[in-house]
Amino acid sequence: MNSDKKGINTICIHEGGVEDVVFKGATSPLYMSTSYAFEDVDVKRYPRYYNTPNQEALSKKLATLEHAEEAMIFGSGMAAISTALMTFLQAGDHVVFQQTLYGGTYNFAVKQLERFGIAYTFTEGWNVEDFQAEIKSNTKLIYIETPSNPLLTITDLSAIVGLAKKEGIMTMIDNTFASPINQNPIDFGIDVVLHSATKYMGGHSDICAGVIASTKANMEKVFETAICFGGSLSEYTVWLLERSLKTMGLRVKAQSTNALQMAEYLVTNPDVVNVHYPGLTSHPDHELAKSQMHAFGGMLTFELHHDIDVSLFFKQLKMIKPSMSLAGVESTVSSPVQTSHALMSADDREKQGINEFLVRFSLGIEDIDDLVADIEQAIAKIRSLQVHA
Structure with a gap:
């Protein structure tokens, strides 16, 4: 069955589960182990490598929801945001941030980026002309948030993608407020999608998590950074998040x-x-x-x-x-x-x-x-x- 043709609620329920092959239960079994075999196995599994059974299955569900090739789940939204930024930026680079931005992201930019030799600029507004005005010769990334937190400003996804492609710049979006139910930025050409899964994905005020979704090539780069930062999620929280996503x-x-x-x-x-x-x-x-x-x-x-x-x-x-x-x-x-x-x-x-x-x-x-x-x-x-x- 082609997953592209499935309805959103069907995807929320049926994509990316762990099959209970022993007892045939209706829900995914929970694998709590932090230590797995390394000999005579196809995959060497370890929680910090984001590939335990529950992590792997949940990532597939998240990728499908965001129309991405791959996704990874993190211990918080800020773990996802900081990992993504530090994956695609290095000393000497410049990033353009949207002015209307989540306070945690703003704080990370002003408190951490200069320590790593990364320059940044905040736009005056959120129209494409505002982003164009801040682009420099060393700009590598445009970072947006729409709808924004807290004033619900709307940034034109197609216009930002058009500008970025013309300038050879990567695009990244915090899609938390919309959720994948209401907006799919990858369909507009956005390169990397971020979420605080604590919010609509968890949905019951009892989970703290984050998501990065993108192409396979981009996620391979994210993985190399993520295993160094160690922002993985506990297995029980992964299991709870899969449960919550079914009703998102x-x-x-x-x-x-x-x-x-x-x-x-x-x-x-x-x-x-x-x-x-x-x-x-x-x-x-x-x-x-x-x-x-x-x-x-x-x-x-x-x-x-x-x-x-x-x-x-x-x-x-x-x-x-x-x-x-x-x-x-x-x-x-x-x-x-x-x-x-x-x-x-x-x-x-x-x-x-x-x-x-x-x-x-x-x-x-x-x-x-x-x-x-x-x-x-x-x-x-x-x-x-x-x-x-």
């Missing part, structure tokens, strides 16, 4: 539906002054998002009216959880200033439009009416407290 298509579809409905509600809320969600027709890149995404994802951000204390708002929520991470089946909110972008300077956050009133909202799979009611009661409580203050 269903979860992400429900989360995307909830996010669109929530964004449409927040736009009408007088206590909200700004909503960032590419599914809104008012989003400046709505049409671009439609052209390269299957749906608009489960993440949005909104800015509360500036007379509302964000910390108090978080405390008044009864169902939605203030929490640092995202993409679980439960809805969560966070303050990017205090969490994902806390390591950035205040000036750099201001350049991106990240302020203390900004709320990052990860929609779960609850009933949307219950989520709206929780938002409304929290704001009503704050307004009541202000009246009686």
Whole structure:
């Protein structure tokens, strides 16, 4: 059967499992061993070599989901990001980073790259002209994130690939917010796809993992770096992640539906002054998002009216959880200033439009009416407290 013709939920469930040849169980058996035979075997298996039975099977599922030739699973999203960057960059090289970027990636760039003689530039914006303006004679890589964390900016995949091919530059994308359910950058010509699998792939707020997906030739290079850095994942977590991936298509579809409905509600809320969600027709890149995404994802951000204390708002929520991470089946909110972008300077956050009133909202799979009611009661409580203050 041609896997290219399988539906996304079929791929999530049936690709890349370990067959239980002994007991014929419906789920993959878990192989916990850290030591395998080296004589009279086809493969010399070792956890740090990313080739134990569960690691190998899961990597096949991930590659299929991202339309890649091969993939590897890591101990965290940052392990995947740092390994990928250090694989394809060396002393004397230059990398162009998108301005709107996950805070952890930003921090890695500013704290680590210069130590290795690698130069970097952040773009002024996220249009292709902004990237073109930063390319130098030694530029080897363009790094993008779309939709971006936390402001959901949209970068034109086709335009970036066109620019990179013209200049002979590699492209790399953090595809975490979209997930492979909503966006497949390799179909547009992107070279390397990265994920924090902690998010939509895990989906239950109980797994920390990362993914790199690309061509066989590129992944051979990644492997040589990865075995030195040692960012492999425990077997039990690999097994849990395979279990979680089986429902990713269903979860992400429900989360995307909830996010669109929530964004449409927040736009009408007088206590909200700004909503960032590419599914809104008012989003400046709505049409671009439609052209390269299957749906608009489960993440949005909104800015509360500036007379509302964000910390108090978080405390008044009864169902939605203030929490640092995202993409679980439960809805969560966070303050990017205090969490994902806390390591950035205040000036750099201001350049991106990240302020203390900004709320990052990860929609779960609850009933949307219950989520709206929780938002409304929290704001009503704050307004009541202000009246009686």
